[in-house]
Amino acid sequence: xPNDSHTLLIPDPDVTISAQExxxxxxxxxxxxxxxxxxxxxxxxxxDGTLVDLAxxxxxxxxxxxxxxxxxxxxxxxxxxxxxxxxRALHYADVLFDPxxxxxxxxxxxxxxxxxxxxxxxxxxPGFVTLKNDLAKTVKDxxxxxxxxxxxxxxxxYRQAPERCADVEHIMRRASVAIGGDWGLQFGKMVVELxxxxxxxxxxxxxxxSQPPFEGRKPLAIGDDVTDEAMxxxxxxxxxxxxxxxxPGSETQAQATIGSAEAVRSALTALARAGKA
Numbered sequence: 021x022p023n024d025s026h027t028l029l030i031p032d033p034d035v036t037i038s039a040q041e042x043x044x045x046x047x048x049x050x051x052x053x054x055x056x057x058x059x060x061x062x063x064x065x066x067x068d069g070t071l072v073d074l075a076x077x078x079x080x081x082x083x084x085x086x087x088x089x090x091x092x093x094x095x096x097x098x099x100x101x102x103x104x105x106x107x108r109a110l111h112y113a114d115v116l117f118d119p120x121x122x123x124x125x126x127x128x129x130x131x132x133x134x135x136x137x138x139x140x141x142x143x144x145x146p147g148f149v150t151l152k153n154d155l156a157k158t159v160k161d162x163x164x165x166x167x168x169x170x171x172x173x174x175x176x177x178y179r180q181a182p183e184r185c186a187d188v189e190h191i192m193r194r195a196s197v198a199i200g201g202d203w204g205l206q207f208g209k210m211v212v213e214l215x216x217x218x219x220x221x222x223x224x225x226x227x228x229x230s231q232p233p234f235e236g237r238k239p240l241a242i243g244d245d246v247t248d249e250a251m252x253x254x255x256x257x258x259x260x261x262x263x264x265x266x267x268p269g270s271e272t273q274a275q276a277t278i279g280s281a282e283a284v285r286s287a288l289t290a291l292a293r294a295g296k297a
Contacts, residue, residue, distance in 0.1 A: 050261045055294040062101035062237040069244035088120040094292040100233045125224030130216040142172045142216045173215035222250030
């Protein structure tokens with residue numbers, strides 16, 4: 021299929037598409053639909069690998085200087101129905117897009133700030149603090165493995181030491197057993213995370229869709245990782261759309277792909293500018 025096609029093939033939303041059957045890699049018509057009827061749509065956007073390019077470490081990502089203003093303009097056009105849905109802690113995401121702020125689900129949905137600014141966060145137990153300290157001590161000499169304390173979650177990144185994958189998965193599985201059922205494992209791109217077991221990007225999107233200004237709108241969810249699959253499923257079930265950045269390496273609920281984070285930014289910029297035409 022030519023890459024300049026503007027045709028979006030939309031499969032049955034209940035069907036999971038195998039990675040052996042590449043999704044259509046086209047400029048999705050969904051952006052034209054949003055441009056034509058912005059009051060009908062809500063956007064749910066992952067950050068790393070979706071709005072910004074991935075980097076060797078979480079702190080090394082670069083937010084294009086015009087991106088916060090673009091998102092603010094687009095949010096205004098959508099009547100505020102734009103939310104960030106990320107594995108990052110809420111406060112860190114705010115720093116990335118300062119001075120812009122948005123409704124946001126942080127820590128894969130464990131933290132949530134709604135349109136009014138009200139924030140809900142999980143409790144950080146003493147036992148979890150102890151576990152994080154023990155993990156940090158264990159991996160401090162593991163070259164290339166990055167320990168990330170997210171408050172109510174903890175992550176081990178091994179992008180710089182892929183040979184440590186099995187070690188990271190093993191120690192995080194042990195940590196999950198030790199801390200018990202209130203926390204669960206989340207696997208992502210070169211990262212394993214221990215986060216509140218109730219956290220779900222899909223659950224966060226459902227919560228947003230039950231509240232103004234998202235209520236009654238069709239959701240468009242865009243993400244790049246297995247951690248985004250839950251919100252893809254919810255978006256599909258709600259009659260919306262789901263886009264995965266790049267071709268997935270495993271089965272996905274996404275209805276189509278968009279080539280890169282740069283392509284996402286270009287599409288969102290065009291959508292924001294369309295409202296000023």
